[in-house]
Amino acid sequence: MSRPLCLLFDCDGTLVDSEPLLATEMATSLTAAGLPFRAEDYMGGFRGARFRHIVAELEAQYGKVDPDHLESLETTMRANLNHRLATDLVPIAGAPEALAALSSFPMGVVSNGPENKVRTSLNTVGLSETFGNSLFSGYTANCWKPDPCLYLHAASIMGFAAEDCIAIDDAIVGVQAALAAGMTVVHLNRFPDAEETPEGAHMITSMYQLPTVIGRLRKERERRVAHA
CATH class of the missing domain: 1.10.150 (DNA polymerase; domain 1)
Incomplete structure (x- = not known):
């Protein structure tokens, strides 16, 4: 397994x-x-x-x-x-639907912002229960993206190795941080005409696409493990 x-x-x-x-x-x-x-x-x-x-x-x-x-x-x-x-505040289009479709996965939030700001944001759009206390702030960890330490800190507290994490981030600094941490990275590129997805990351342009991409990445991972 x-x-x-x-x-x-x-x-x-x-x-x-x-x-x-x-x-x-x-x-x-x-x-x-x-x-x-x-x-x-x-x-x-x-x-x-x-x-x-x-x-x-x-x-x-x-x-x-x-x-x-x-x-x-x-x-x-x-x-x-x-x-x-x-x-x-409103949620990003497709985010609530994507989270509902992916609810079987362990999930956390990793943000450069203060924890109280993250909590306020999630409360306002009705996503607090999805993540519980799995909120990781740069101000709490005392390290910020693009340094990989914040993503590594979150993975460690969640009980996962970096290679067992998929990071979903819209900002280039976040994508760079997760790639440097050794994670699989999905770049939510909502401005594809103006922003280039860094090499090594998987691009989506809408959160509605995320469940399909996560499903594909999981199958690819299972095939790699089976042939290792």
């Missing part, structure tokens, strides 16, 4: 359509801090990146911001974002 597979999902942009809300709040806060930033900047080049990484990139262009002022703005930004996540 082949070993079971664990499915590890990114949150923002993969399960929930939070990125437009995040981009808007981030643009407001960063611009107020003297770091010019537009919502489309996030969607264009920073999707999935840690907030402090984005700040560092902007400070390299526009100059340093007082750390206390920045911390206050970040606190306000996250409070405003959590309010919007609790009221305005």
Whole structure:
């Protein structure tokens, strides 16, 4: 009998359509801090990146911001974002259906965002029970994508080796992290005209496709094991 597979999902942009809300709040806060930033900047080049990484990139262009002022703005930004996540958030199209079809697999969420943000997001769209406490935040593990350590941390806590995990992530930083961790990776590429799927990852353009792809990957894995 082949070993079971664990499915590890990114949150923002993969399960929930939070990125437009995040981009808007981030643009407001960063611009107020003297770091010019537009919502489309996030969607264009920073999707999935840690907030402090984005700040560092902007400070390299526009100059340093007082750390206390920045911390206050970040606190306000996250409070405003959590309010919007609790009221305005919707799931990514096809995500609830895909999770229902894959409910026999062990599943976890692996996010660069704070755990309370992940919980708020999943609660709002009715996906909390699907994952229970299997939520893994970069802020809790103290490591962030594209470093593979966050995905490896999640796999370890879930009780799986990296090669027994399939990571599903929409952001390039997440895809890179999971590939570096030695996992099978499904890239939810919702912008195929503008974004290229990294070599080694399996591309889908809609979460409705995910159950079929997972089924195929599981069969391929079982064939490899049988002939090993």
